[in-house]
Amino acid sequence: MGAAMLSRTADHLYWMARYIERAENMARMLDVTYRMSLVQNAAQSEAALWVPLLHISDTVEDFHKAYDEVTAHNVIYYIAMDSRNLSSIYNCLRAARENAHAVRVAMSSEMWENINSLWLEFQQMDKKLILDSGLSEFCDWVKSRSHLFRGVTYGTMLRDDGFRFTRLGGFIERADDMARLLDVKYHLLLPSASDVGGAVDYYEWSALLRSASAYEAYLKVYRDAVMPLRVAELLVLRHDMPRSLHACMDELTTILDQLTGDAGRECKRLAGEMHSSLHYGRIEDIFRGGLHEFLEAFLRQNNRLGVEIQRTYLNAPIINEPEKPNVGELQSQG
């Protein structure tokens, strides 16, 4: 067979990877917030601690339709298990498995068995136990299953466009999740821009680093106290930090260049533009213009890139049929 693949297959692989990555990032954020809630802090109310999670996943409104009150229990349930939340870990894993099921032929059998057993294990979990005392264990499970899936993908999948679309989905999602996480955290933790160089709540900031598996990396790179400016630099601009925005764009531009065919000109242009602003950007300049503004612009561009990938490759219009409307970027794919 040639390099060409079914657009629908590419679409399912792309969304499978996005949902796995989203589940992992939701678990990371959930776990960090949960750990912070265990550190007694009289100054902070329960709601103030848990609401940011809803901001990050853009679900504040929907949450309030489902619950009266922002409590730890409600938010944990909503983010981890609630079928009404399209971005809940439950729904992400279900959607990832459904996408995989629809194209199990396009991946190695190890990949399929891995994602299928992930779903079977999840279904057999004691949901009540997770909510009562096993949340960290659960989040670790989600993270390690995501690592495992990435590993089996790298270790067994043919290096064809299917592999590239799978990775594309993962990095687009990671860039989106990381930018949202940073935006919400900086907004909440650092209301005044003049504080960026000063000493801050050690726990809050180290928790943010830990949620991106970046705490040890920070210590290694800066050998110094945790400072907001450097945290942002590490997670936005450092190309050697695997969950940074820059690292995501490094991967995305490379993958887009490797895709066969010449349809992707606009995708490559968009990605290249985003990449160069991270590659040549300086953190001082970013803060001067406002980190929030920078991240908002990044999220907008990343979203446009996602829509363009969808339009160019995944919905692949045919010659004698009217073009389909664009699929909204965050719309879930059965």
Next chain:
Amino acid sequence: MASIDYKNKLLTAFDESVDSKKSVRQVYAPYADWLAGKDFSQLAQKSRDAELLFRRVGITFAVYGEEEGAERLIPFDVIPRILAASEWGKLSDGACQRVRALNMFLNDIYHGQDIIKAGIMPESILTNEMYRPEMQGVDVPGGVYAHIAGIDIVRTEADTFYVLEDNLRTPSGVSYMLEDRRMMMRLFPELFRQYPISPVEHYPQLLLENLRAVAPRGATSDPTVVLMTPGAYNSAYFEHAFLAQQMGIELVEGRDMFVKGNAVFMRTTEGPKKIDVIYRRIDDDFIDPLAFRQDSMLGVPGLVSVYRNGGVALANAIGTGVADDKATYTYVPDMIKFYLGEEPILSNVPTYKLSKEDDRKYVLDNLAELVVKEVQGSGGYGMLVGPTSSKAQIEEFRLRILADPDNYIAQPTLALSTCPTMVEQGVAPRHVDLRPYVLTGKTTSVVPGALCRVAMTEGSLVVNSSQGGGTKDTWVLQC
């Protein structure tokens, strides 16, 4: 205590493993020795291992009418059915002979209709619902209609095999033949060292070879073959995905394809790509809303028109249903004589047609001893098994027959052979059938193996998976 002692079981039918004097048949002798060294809990553990593996691999089927996405396992029995080389020789020759004749019949009925002119089949065959006038006069590549045929065979005596049914539309189950074998090799590698078991693993390659051989004129020397599935919620989706993967071809749905000019294309990330051969696992009715059911969302508009003009090949061809209809079935021995000039190697089950007055009277007088089937029924639905039915069930069925006698045929209740099978109480005899898969491209052939279906309920003669039947690996011995 669950028991593994099989020889003291009550046998009511021909048993594959022991004879009427309770001594082990030769083909089962090494297996029986091996089994004697095991205790039941070891076997039960293997059985649980198998279930876990099947679930993890997703070898499941979707159940209609249950919660969306509900997936179930077909029970897998760890005790194999074993056939001697000589037994298989007869079965495979007989099945291939039948399929050759059936393909010639299909070519004839859609062209010159010599079999009607010769007075062997009545003209009424042309009014059969499964006869597709759209196919009249259409030349299909190589004259092959049934590229894949599943022939259901049962045994009642050492040398008595009957063909129960020819499945010529979209026969399923071959993935279980392959996966059951893989599972047995994993669970009991030591048995494969002892037994000279014929391999079946090359089935997908043989299938692909046959599919490539029927590419239409005008295709390149490297034709593009795809497998068309109704989608991930179809009950046989696992098999569709499995076969596509094993053949290394694309698994496509109707929405992935479109027609332009006299060709069918699939949408790819690099633009449209032309398709030459479609191994379709979707019924005629749903394949093209312009030709058949207009409400089908699963098909490709215009596909049948391209097919009729020779722009694409379909396997199986459209209109094969006229040959596996239960009313046509009765003529297959005559077809073999007419087209091949040979004597049938395998027999038909004697069949009464309720459209005939004599037959109808006999059947209605003897319902309690007979099996009555709908002419176009499948999957074990809509049938009456007289000896295991209550009086009330029989009377209810009688009314259904009287309302539409042409829609039914009846056969004597065959005592299907039994095979030792794992059940909760130990190892016990259960009734089995056999479905080898016959492939036709340039030639007709069959891999030495089959799907063996087993009725898991004591005494039951219904082996269909939709009715709770299970499967067994079938070992064809090389010598």
